[in-house]
Amino acid sequence: xxxxxxxxxxxxxxxxxxxxxxxxxxxxxxxxxxxxxxxxxxxxxxxxxxxxxxxxxxxxxxxxxxxxxxxxxxxxxxxxxxxxxxxxxxxxxxxxxxxxxxxxxxxxxxxxxxxxxxxxxxxxxxxxxxxxxxxxxxxxxxxxxxxxxxxxxxxxxxxxxxxxxxxxxxxxxxxxxxxxxxxxxxxxxxxxxxxxxxxxxxxxxxxxxxxxxxxxxxxxxxxxxxxxxxxxxxxxxxxxxxxxxxxxxxxxxxxxxx
Amino acid sequence: xxxxxxxxxxxxxxxxxxxxxxxxxxxxxxxxxxxxxxxxxxxxxxxxxxxxxxxxxxxxxxxxxxxxxxxxxxxxxxxxxxxxxxxxxxxxxxxxxxxxxxxxxxxxxxxxxxxxxxxxxxxxxxxxxxxxxxxxxxxxxxxxxxxxxxxxxxxxxxxxxxxxxxxxxxxxxxxxxxxxxxxxxxxxxxxxxxxxxxxxxxxxxxxxxxxxxxxxxxxxxxxxxxxxxxxxxxxxxxxxxxxxxxxxxxxxxxxxxx
Numbered sequence: 001x002x003x004x005x006x007x008x009x010x011x012x013x014x015x016x017x018x019x020x021x022x023x024x025x026x027x028x029x030x031x032x033x034x035x036x037x038x039x040x041x042x043x044x045x046x047x048x049x050x051x052x053x054x055x056x057x058x059x060x061x062x063x064x065x066x067x068x069x070x071x072x073x074x075x076x077x078x079x080x081x082x083x084x085x086x087x088x089x090x091x092x093x094x095x096x097x098x099x100x101x102x103x104x105x106x107x108x109x110x111x112x113x114x115x116x117x118x119x120x121x122x123x124x125x126x127x128x129x130x131x132x133x134x135x136x137x138x139x140x141x142x143x144x145x146x147x148x149x150x151x152x153x154x155x156x157x158x159x160x161x162x163x164x165x166x167x168x169x170x171x172x173x174x175x176x177x178x179x180x181x182x183x184x185x186x187x188x189x190x191x192x193x194x195x196x197x198x199x200x201x202x203x204x205x206x207x208x209x210x211x212x213x214x215x216x217x218x219x220x221x222x223x224x225x226x227x228x229x230x231x232x233x234x235x236x237x238x239x240x241x242x243x244x245x246x247x248x249x250x251x252x253x254x255x256x257x258x
Numbered sequence: 259x260x261x262x263x264x265x266x267x268x269x270x271x272x273x274x275x276x277x278x279x280x281x282x283x284x285x286x287x288x289x290x291x292x293x294x295x296x297x298x299x300x301x302x303x304x305x306x307x308x309x310x311x312x313x314x315x316x317x318x319x320x321x322x323x324x325x326x327x328x329x330x331x332x333x334x335x336x337x338x339x340x341x342x343x344x345x346x347x348x349x350x351x352x353x354x355x356x357x358x359x360x361x362x363x364x365x366x367x368x369x370x371x372x373x374x375x376x377x378x379x380x381x382x383x384x385x386x387x388x389x390x391x392x393x394x395x396x397x398x399x400x401x402x403x404x405x406x407x408x409x410x411x412x413x414x415x416x417x418x419x420x421x422x423x424x425x426x427x428x429x430x431x432x433x434x435x436x437x438x439x440x441x442x443x444x445x446x447x448x449x450x451x452x453x454x455x456x457x458x459x460x461x462x463x464x465x466x467x468x469x470x471x472x473x474x475x476x477x478x479x480x481x482x483x484x485x486x487x488x489x490x491x492x493x494x495x496x497x498x499x500x501x502x503x504x505x506x507x508x509x510x511x512x513x514x515x516x
Contacts, residue, residue, distance in 0.1 A: 050310075051309065073336050073337050073340050074332035076336070077336035078332040078334070078335035078339070079332045082331050082335045082357055082413055085357070085360055086359040086407045086411050089359055089411070090409065094361055096356075096361050097335075097357070097360050098355075099340055099343070101340060101343045101344040101355075102353065103352055103398060134396065138392065149344045152348050153282075153345045153348035155340055155341070
């Protein structure tokens with residue numbers, strides 16, 4: 001099976017000039033077929049503020065009304081996505097910016113109103129692995145913004161971590177997929193103040209231990225739950241690292257394995 | 259030679275819900291390979307105003323400083339482009355939103371500072387006709403926003419009419435190209451107040467006559483000059499029409515021919 005690297009990069013990395021430059025360089029050094037999935041929440045919040053659109057978050061998830069959907073469509077699909085694409089092109093990467101609507105690569109369903117109405121937020125229903133693999137075979141490097149569509153003309157705001165996992169899972173039928181969650185820290189840290197304290201390997205058993213010890217808490221728990229679910233669905237390997245760890249080798253972060 | 263239809267659609271058409279719906283339906287009815295190039299200037303001006311970014315125009319061209327480049331990247335590459343893409347997907351069109359940076363389809367050069375400094379504005383240097391024709395062969399419908407890049411990481415604001423003509427010219431080596439300029443009027447009108455007074459055919463000789471008679475004036479002159487230049491460079495046919503005229507047939511606007 002051919003190797004495929006899927007990198008999910010958080011908002012903070014793509015939104016600061018220095019870390020973006022590092023991402024562009026380090027992502028470009030990854031060999032073989034690859035896909036980048038990016039966030040952009042902080043930029044969206046800033047832009048919303050400038051436009052007088054109120055940002056409402058519930059448990060870390062953005063409530064997306066019509067005005068906020070306009071903001072995220074502009075910021076994720078336009079500003080952040082195209083800056084990354086133009087930046088990767090300067091590194092001779094054949095980057096192609098996409099949302100789930102483009103070539104219908106990721107279709108979702110508007111989340112039903114429960115106790116909370118998240119608004120125009122999509123839960124993924126289908127990833128077109130065949131379409132994506134044709135683009136990869138043609139030498140393209142898809143750069144995916146966290147927006148999907150319902151196939152009826154409606155764009156939907158979609159969590160970038162979830163998108164990356166869904167794409168990784170779908171692509172695992174055809175490729176040996178490494179999914180990399182790239183953020184500002186070098187990996188899962190035993191001591192948040194010590195960047196040398198990277199946990200090199202997390203198995204399900206080790207994960208239970210780390211949760212009990214309180215090393216993994218808060219926002220990391222859904223990320224890791226999500227990651228183990230992807231491993232159970234066929235993703236070969238998951239790494240958590242910063243841009244320097246992208247190309248692999250030594251100091252390449254925390255590896256998650258079953 | 260295979261037929262290829264390239265439609266350039268003006269800002270006003272894509273920015274109003276009713277005319278956008280009509281565009282999506284009528285563009286979808288075009289048979290065979292096709293490309294859509296869109297503007298979005300009015301939306302950019304509105305968004306700039308909301309963000310407190312001043313719009314400066316010189317002879318109908320937008321001065322694009324850093325703040326305005328951010329606005330047009332968001333509006334053209336994000337808001338307008340992705341709305342069209344999601345809308346076309348609802349019509350079972352395999353739409354793929356792109357800027358010139360995506361897959362490096364259109365590279366340009368920042369316009370040199372003359373008596374006027376246009377800022378981050380690009381003059382087209384290269385269109386990747388091979389790349390575009392591979393996408394068409396794969397069944398994609400490229401939807402191109404009026405942004406290009408310099409290959410060094412810089413996005414550049416680029417006139418949509420010029421982009422459409424450049425793409426049409428480049429694609430003419432491999433296809434018999436019809437370039438359609440789609441705007442809110444049914445064609446070039448003898449009497450601006452009479453939508454029935456469409457001039458059906460304009461040859462270079464007729465064009466001289468229409469200019470002398472003042473029928474064609476102001477903003478139409480660069481458009482038509484541009485069109486005749488494209489015909490001289492191999493484009494098979496140019497039509498000027500509204501969305502209803504897109505699919506061809508009767509009442510399909512003004513045809514320009516050498």
